Amino acid sequence: MNENLSSCPVCGKSGFSNFLETADYFLTNEPFSIQKCNDCGFKFVNPRPDIREIGRYYQSDEYISHDAEKAGLVTRLYKIARVFSIRTKFNIVNRYTSSGSILDIGCGTGEFLHYCNSKGYDVSGVEPNEKAGSFAQQVNGIPVTTALGKLDPLTCKFSCITMWHVLEHLHELNESLEQVKSLLLPGGVFIAAVPNSNSWDAAHYGKYWAAYDVPRHLYHFTESSVTILAKNHGFEIVKTVPQKLDAFYVSMLSEKYLTGKTNHVKAFFKGAWSNFMAGIATRGHSSQIFILSVKKT
Ligand SMILES: [Zn+2]
Numbered sequence: 001m002n003e004n005l006s007s008c009p010v011c012g013k014s015g016f017s018n019f020l021e022t023a024d025y026f027l028t029n030e031p032f033s034i035q036k037c038n039d040c041g042f043k044f045v046n047p048r049p050d051i052r053e054i055g056r057y058y059q060s061d062e063y064i065s066h067d068a069e070k071a072g073l074v075t076r077l078y079k080i081a082r083v084f085s086i087r088t089k090f091n092i093v094n095r096y097t098s099s100g101s102i103l104d105i106g107c108g109t110g111e112f113l114h115y116c117n118s119k120g121y122d123v124s125g126v127e128p129n130e131k132a133g134s135f136a137q138q139v140n141g142i143p144v145t146t147a148l149g150k151l152d153p154l155t156c157k158f159s160c161i162t163m164w165h166v167l168e169h170l171h172e173l174n175e176s177l178e179q180v181k182s183l184l185l186p187g188g189v190f191i192a193a194v195p196n197s198n199s200w201d202a203a204h205y206g207k208y209w210a211a212y213d214v215p216r217h218l219y220h221f222t223e224s225s226v227t228i229l230a231k232n233h234g235f236e237i238v239k240t241v242p243q244k245l246d247a248f249y250v251s252m253l254s255e256k257y258l259t260g261k262t263n264h265v266k267a268f269f270k271g272a273w274s275n276f277m278a279g280i281a282t283r284g285h286s287s288q289i290f291i292l293s294v295k296k297t
Contacts (some may be wrong), residue, residue, distance in 0.1 A: 096291055103124050109136050247285060
């Protein structure tokens with residue numbers, strides 16, 4: 001079933017305009033509309049598949065695990081990028097919370113948490129995909145629950161909670177943010193990475209921008225919408241950090257959606273240009289990491 005949002009998930013107002021007609025270029029080719037709130041400018045898929053219906057849009061092994069065994073230079077580069085990405089994420093976590101416990105929401109197969117654990121952190125994960133979650137548990141030794149709501153805030157507290165490209169997938173956006181807040185230890189940090197629909201590559205590729213990724217990405221954040229959302233839930237943004245590799249990855253997929261074929265060289269230059277323009281035109285990078293803390297009252 002589809003569901004219609006009648007109020008903006010960020011500001012609660014009800015006037016929307018049509019922003020973009022796009023399609024699920026990754027899997028089903030079904031068309032979807034992105035609407036924009038007339039009040040705060042937040043963009044979201046509307047109507048959208050409800051929580052029962054959305055499952056079938058994730059039924060691709062490629063989506064669950066980007067590291068499927070394939071031969072070739074791109075796969076090798078991808079693996080190198082993944083190791084680099086795990087270390088970059090860890091360095092960010094470690095900069096804002098140098099010890100303690102990490103909860104990674106949407107932990108997938110658990111490689112990031114496994115690395116954090118090897119550096120002395122206590123780690124836990126939330127992963128709704130059973131296959132990925134049991135891999136994290138059995139191979140990487142991570143305690144994993146299937147839903148955020150299963151963690152009791154009275155007994156479970158974390159010094160750092162991470163969501164690496166997860167927030168844009170959550171039907172219960174506001175409820176999840178409240179749950180995150182209740183699970184944070186005093187002085188803890190919440191780290192959320194999301195695509196930035198204000199980036200140069202988003203404007204350049206338009207409806208073919210791979211990070212629209214409808215209907216899996218229900219929301220299309222910008223720095224401004226994250227700021228409002230954070231404030232609504234009592235968080236403040238401590239720092240915004242770019243995810244520069246994402247500009248290349250997103251451009252690679254977007255080129256494919258736009259032209260029907262892969263062009264790594266062109267995608268490389270588009271990604272590099274997006275990173276360059278992020279600083280010049282204050283658009284921000286293709287993806288950004290927000291470091292949030294609970295605002296002291
Ligand atoms: Zn709004």
